[in-house]
Amino acid sequence: MTHPQPLHRTGRQPARAAAAAFVGTTIEWYDFYIYAAASALIFGKLFFPSHEPFFSTLASFGTFAVGFFARPFGGLVFGHLGDRIGRKRALVATLLIMGLGTVGIGFLPTYASAGVLAPVLLVVMRVVQGIAIGGEWGGAVLMAGEHAPGQRRTFLASFAQLGSPAGLILSLLAFRAVTAMDKTAFLDWGWRLPFLASAVLLIVGLLVRLGVNESPEFEAVRRERRTATLPIAEVVRNAWGTVLLCLGANVIGVAGAWFVNAFMLNYTTQTLGLDRTLILDCLFIVAFIQFFTQLASGWLGQRIGPVRFLKAAAALAMLSPYPMFLLVSTGRPAAIVAGIAIAVMCMSSSYAVMAGFMTNAFPVRVRYSAISLSYQLCAALAGGLTPLIGTLLVHQYPGQWWPLALFYSTLAAISLLCISALAMKQSAASLTAGAAMAE
Template sequence: MTASTQQASARQPVRAALAAFIGTMIEWYDFYIYATAAALVFGELYFPSEDRFVSTMASFATFAVGFFARPLGGLIFGHLGDRIGRKKALMTTLMMMGVATVCVGLLPSYAKVGMLAPVLLVLLRVVQGVAVGGEWGGAVLMAGEHAPAGRRNFFASFAQLGSPAGLILSLLAFRSVTSLDKADFLSWGWRLPFLASAALLVVGLMIRLGVNESPEFEKLKDQRRTAKLPVAEVFRSAWGLVLLCIGANTIGIAGVYFTNTFMIAYTTQYVGITRSLILDCLFAVAIIQFLAQPLAAWIAERIGGARFLKCAALAAMLSPYPMFVLVQSGKVVPMVIGIAIAVVCMASFYSVIAGFVSGVFATRVRYSAISLSYQVCGAVAGGLTPLVGTWLAHRYVGQWWPLAVFYTCLAGVSLVCIIALDARRASHAHDEAAAEALSSH
């Protein structure tokens, strides 16, 4: 191997982490602008009704459709990623997401084409869901499987960092168009963030082309040990681990859509906050999240992933109570502090969970297993959280405690499942050590 080849090979872990970050940032930007539009405009433009509650629920239902499509994406691209390679699967998901997002920006409203408008919106949302369903697992693995020994959690966290970065971009995009008067915003202003995705798509594809295939997958492929039906193998040998990983991901996924998507609708409809004010608050919180996640991954690398995740989940269980007290003030600084308390706890958990979960499964079925775990959780916890939150806010008008209890329960599910996963890993390690001791005698 030449010196230049060795140098290029040494740069691959950093390049893979950067590509995971940029790619997931673009994917989540596309996903979040849909979420923001669902909270602000889709109800009025695509599901008009005299009752604003009905329009909002219908709009969030299309948002949920994307989550229900995510397990399908996880199955399809998990299979392809475990069979033909992580890189090819990721190039495809990025292209699908970018094209679908631009098409949403070009979609005519209900007033112009009637029922065809919401039908097409739902179909494009399904494509988005399939794309992001296949994206996450591959991005985590490309970063984690390129990582130096013992640093999987930290490098995999760069894929997770794409989420707050995408959120920051989406909030910037919508903040720039919400300053328009309402007629212009509803007519064409809201479309601009979607159309801007075309430029991001080109950037993402160029960056990903420069990353080699996962070395762990290449080794399996060279040894002809890739799984023929990875999903079937996962269900046959690791379904219990999949269920625990579904539960473990809960607060990392549901918390994002509670503190962002649902919080926009809650504060504008029940607290009397303007759209621009809550978007400004969420933008400040997103920057805090972006800074907190790498720090969380660094701390977890030093104290242990399982221990860190337990502490983060416990903190997340307590965090909604100060958040709602401060949000009720309607003032910028208390609102930012309140939402940031919950988001930092949730984001710290989210930063580390990807690397932790990916280390649970064998390489030959890893893409399928972690994609299935994450995306099924996304379909249930992520897709339903804004709907459940909206229903609770409507049912208990003027009372925030049912919403706080709901958030605590979400974090509690993650805590219980992390404890169970850690116990299973410890038991498995003990059994392997005992078997090795026996064989040495």
């Protein structure tokens, strides 16, 4: 098989592409995380009022899951566009769509003023968010990774993943500020401010993203007229097994993030009765730990090899929920931070290195579609359902945290098995290719 020769990677473009991926995904994840915080803290009361808090929370997390179910559609649409007309154009479109959807939520009426129309409009805006983030991730990873020299791909591709903790930090700052308001003001209009602030971030993101050249690897494919006519059809026909393994490999990085940042926020405030501001402060500290853990993981994964690193991270993630729940249940701030940080460090280490690992699993001509399909299907299944399953387990086993810990360990075990199988598959393919060249 012949590989396209990439165009020359000009001086600052690899670093600029990594920075643009970081800024763009930070904004996109900020938008997604403020919805997660709002769904855990306030949307149940505003859009799904009920005499039973369990049903309000379940309905709120249901709209949260809707965004995840829309993500595969966004991945398919923008994956196709990214493989056909370029990564850069697709990414500009996803940023615009996400910004419009998020700002739109800030203007929505609540159930008290609009009745059933309010939750319907909320679901529509959530679908818009899901479509945008579904197309964002794959393109951001590829713009960072495909600009990078081969020996630095794992590290520079991880910059797209850094947008997740950075967006979380911004979202927690925003909600920490508005939850400090008078309770009546927060319920009336304060909750809208984090969503409306996305308009400013949108302008910044567009300016940064427009300053980066198109991916040199995609340009090489386009120059040789080798772009795929129907990329997703080619992926399903030739690489469906690899897609499923990549889906499974991503489970702990995707589901773990929403377990900690959406479900645990609700669990600690409603089930354990801890103060909302206290938990937001603890998650804020942990978000910084996650940011620097991911930065170090990208570098370390490059040094020791992504496969070895990912296996170790997934194995440790299987053990992490037990100390997390033991420490969080004490209610002491330092213990809460330590417990959640243990789980987050293991989960985010896998998330950081997975981006570069996945880009090498598929050919350039269908890569955007393939990694988007893998990741976004995982997001829909593992990410969208995780807070719902956690809420149901709490309701089914009141006062017991061990079912939640077993659930988390199972997620990590799925990733460990799929990472191992994917590594074996890639090794076998390399050996076959080497034998063919020798002949």
